[in-house]
Amino acid sequence: MVDNSNVKVMLIDDDSFMLKLLTRLLETLGFKSISPHARCRAALDVLATSAAAPDLILLDLNMPDMDGIEFVRHLVDSRYAGSLVLVSGEDERTLQAAGRLVQAHKIELLGHLQKPVSPEALAGLLTTWTRPASSGARAAKDAYVADALRTAIGNGEFINYYQPKVAVASGRVVGVETLVRWQHPVDGLVLPDQFVGIAEATGLIEDLTRVVLHDALEQSRAWRNAGLTLRVAINVSMDNLTSLSFADFVANSTAESGVPPFSIVLEVTESRLLTDLRVPLEVLTRLRLKRFRLSIDDFGTGHSSLAQLRDMPFDELKIDRGFVHGAHGHRTLRAIFESNLNLARQLDMEVVAEGVEDREDWDFLQRARCDLAQGYFIARPMPAAELVGWIESWETRLREESLVRS
Numbered sequence: 001m002v003d004n005s006n007v008k009v010m011l012i013d014d015d016s017f018m019l020k021l022l023t024r025l026l027e028t029l030g031f032k033s034i035s036p037h038a039r040c041r042a043a044l045d046v047l048a049t050s051a052a053a054p055d056l057i058l059l060d061l062n063m064p065d066m067d068g069i070e071f072v073r074h075l076v077d078s079r080y081a082g083s084l085v086l087v088s089g090e091d092e093r094t095l096q097a098a099g100r101l102v103q104a105h106k107i108e109l110l111g112h113l114q115k116p117v118s119p120e121a122l123a124g125l126l127t128t129w130t131r132p133a134s135s136g137a138r139a140a141k142d143a144y145v146a147d148a149l150r151t152a153i154g155n156g157e158f159i160n161y162y163q164p165k166v167a168v169a170s171g172r173v174v175g176v177e178t179l180v181r182w183q184h185p186v187d188g189l190v191l192p193d194q195f196v197g198i199a200e201a202t203g204l205i206e207d208l209t210r211v212v213l214h215d216a217l218e219q220s221r222a223w224r225n226a227g228l229t230l231r232v233a234i235n236v237s238m239d240n241l242t243s244l245s246f247a248d249f250v251a252n253s254t255a256e257s258g259v260p261p262f263s264i265v266l267e268v269t270e271s272r273l274l275t276d277l278r279v280p281l282e283v284l285t286r287l288r289l290k291r292f293r294l295s296i297d298d299f300g301t302g303h304s305s306l307a308q309l310r311d312m313p314f315d316e317l318k319i320d321r322g323f324v325h326g327a328h329g330h331r332t333l334r335a336i337f338e339s340n341l342n343l344a345r346q347l348d349m350e351v352v353a354e355g356v357e358d359r360e361d362w363d364f365l366q367r368a369r370c371d372l373a374q375g376y377f378i379a380r381p382m383p384a385a386e387l388v389g390w391i392e393s394w395e396t397r398l399r400e401e402s403l404v405r406s
């Protein structure tokens, strides 16, 4: 049996009988460090003050002083790195929605337990569980990745992939989005979700963006020389925009490459809330004055929202894929998609739908008269060398599959 004796477990339930029952069940499974709480606030106080965070929390969704969802929000704020089990008498759909929310917050969800909790169900969840890396270990891993990233930037291990953006009405390939990949000598091709956040947190994002922009400009130049005029988009994180020199850097590199600024699109994502927008606003406004195109990425998620539209001079709005794929058959998604489209129209912005995964999504965009589309249905991100060949095959598909009205 796994040794659970030094695993720290926190129990939160307003029913004192449940607390006793769960404590007893956990003890029979070998857990020794168990702290029961009848109130969320008391549990949060312990989380805030104790040096050792729990490895596992069993949480009752219906608490009198704070509901479970709100509690999860506090866990996120306190950077909880352990696992979570939801305990509730709610119906399956509510539990599932709560579960999705927990996972969206990147907290490891072991599963949920329906009340009354049976010993078998609890044991079933816990036997396959291994303790996640503690926050200390996680910080150490981040630092390790940061070191590796720094070396990798120096060694030129990053490579740009490009994903086409096409006009919905004509099918014409209008541009590409640059998506960086790390060609790791051991792990193979590593996707940006694995390192962009760490690069942002450790100040390496500036160097990474320089490399990505440099290569994208060279590639853009090469395509132009070959007679292919494309808009090339690169992703810019809000952390890039907190440096006043960023506008000059982008403008100078672009001027050196001979590529016109209006064919460069800067896709801005704001994954965390910045309170002081003065510098980003200045950087973006200067870039706009120099005729770069500005795009608000993942619109409708995170902090990519109306307040940004109000404040920043964007030309393009990318509707997040969460509102695109499947929207044709989902009333709520469709309503959100269409209101975003109308909003962009009224602000004279071009709209890109991300995450177009199948023919139904594509047909829906045609009916909605969306401007541009991007997604696996059209093409996956690819190395630059494959683009010309892909354009030929896309033109064939347009005809053979009657993808546009002729």
Ligand code: C2E
Pocket (backbone or CB within 6 Å): 163, 178, 179, 180, 191, 192, 193, 196, 205, 209, 212, 234, 235, 236, 237, 267, 269, 297, 298, 321, 354, 355, 356, 357, 374, 375, 376, 377, 381
């Ligand atoms: P993004 O800018 O929203 O890019 C779109 C992401 O969705 C890409 O993931 C792309 O491969 C993926 N995607 C495209 N079509 C579909 C589809 O039909 N279905 C689904 N499910 N996904 C699709 P990728 O390449 O893993 O990049 C993830 C994110 O990493 C990007 O999201 C962007 O925010 C960030 N990123 C990528 N490159 C850079 C970079 O050079 N700098 C910065 N700061 N961030 C970058």
Ligand code: MG
Pocket (backbone or CB within 6 Å): 177, 235, 267, 297
């Ligand atoms: Mg993007």
Ligand code: MG
Pocket (backbone or CB within 6 Å): 297, 298, 318, 320, 321, 354
């Ligand atoms: Mg996006």
